[in-house]
Amino acid sequence: MAAGSLAAASAILYVMNASWLASAPDSQPQLLAHRGVYQHYNRDGLKNDTCTATRIAKPTHDYLENTLPSMRAAFDAGADAVEIDIHPTTDGDFAVFHDWTVDCRTDGKGVTREHSLAALKALDIGYGYTHDGGKTFPFRGRFKAQMPSLSEVLTAFPDKAFLINIKSNSPRESEKLDAWLREHPEAHPQRLSVFAGERSAQRLAELRPDLKPVSKQALKTCGFTYIALGWSGYVPKACHNTTVYVPQNLTWVMWGYPNRLQERFAKAGSYIYLVGPMKSTNGLPSINTPEDYAKVPKSWRMGVATDSIEVIGPLAKSR
Structure with missing residues (x-):
């Protein structure tokens, strides 16, 4: 009787989470180009304050992250959305730039958000890049005045989607972004999503749930709760109306992967991006190689995040 009960329970559990018994969302997979x-x-050995501009590989192209040409190249390569980083400026605008300070990449000094937009746009944002320990600086002098504002980005690509990374954990910054979007309806917020610090994401969820804001902590809460309870078909509240990132090496614990997982989260108003295998290194793990992309199920109809859109874009198009 015990064996029979266990077999029956296993059968029910299997049927409830069988991917082949569910249909994937009626959509096309979306490619997110992280950094363009x-x-x-x-x-190797990255820390939060590591100057990554001083450890680049020998350049094979002329694009720098968070610039309009970089974004255009990403879209041309097949991206459906591009991740950008923003900082508020002292004159009430937002600059699109990655680092907390301008010291690493530019010829300026100081905390990024303690500058006006005009001061930031006067900088040479290619100044600090080197691939040979400072012997040469291949982009120095070539990117003067090329740090864009958020308005310039959204105006340049009026029909494209963006993931905005708020580079702080301050609720006040979410309030600033909300106010900015109210003043700029032409930005079309429905094409935007947001990644932010925990307090910042929570405040933005109150102000603009349509942006599907998410933080690292929210991702953990959603993931762990779904792993514990998702076998029953339950999608926890933390997984509703948000954006979720699922590492390839953890899909086996995501009940119903791939089709039933997509079906459940779509009904909960959420969107899932597959990302690369979770490692101990900083940053968003991405799907960057043909081998990684080959592991994406052909029935996958939600997102794929990549740091190498120039590689993954053509592969996705050929599939």
Whole structure:
């Protein structure tokens, strides 16, 4: 009787989570280009304050992250959305730039958000890049005044989607972004999503749930709760109306992967991006190689995040 009960329970559990019994969302997979097309760098031993511009590989193209040409190249390569980083400026605007300070990449000094937009746009944002320990600086002098504002980015690509990374954990910054979007309806917020610090994401969820804001902590809460309870078909509240990133090496614990997982989260108003295998290194793990992309199920109809859109874009198109 015990064996029979266990077999029956296993059968029910299997049927409830069988991917082949569910249909994937009626959509096309979306490619998210993390950083656009940019200069790749050595990630060994990275810390939060590591100057990545001084450890790039020998350049094979002329694009720098968070610039309009980089974004255009990403879209041309097949990206459906591009991740960008923003900082508020002292004059009430937002600059698109990665680092907390301008010291590493530019010819300026100081905390990024303690500058006006005009001061930031006067900088040479290619100044600090080197691939040979400072012997040469291949982008120095070539990217003067090329740090864009958020308005310039959204105006340049009016029909494209963006993941905005708020580079702080301050609720006040979410309030600033909300106010900015109210003043700029032409930005079309429905094409935007947001990644932020925990407090910042929570505040933005109150102000603009349509942006599907998410933080690292929210991702952990969603993931762990779904792993514990998702076998029953339950999608926890933390997984509703948000954006979720699922590492390839953890898909086996995501109940119903791939089709039933997509079906459940779509009904909960959420969107899933597959990312690369979770490692101990900093940053978003991405799907960057043909081998990684080959592991994406052909029935996958949600997102794929990549740091190498120039590689993955053509593969996705051919599939």
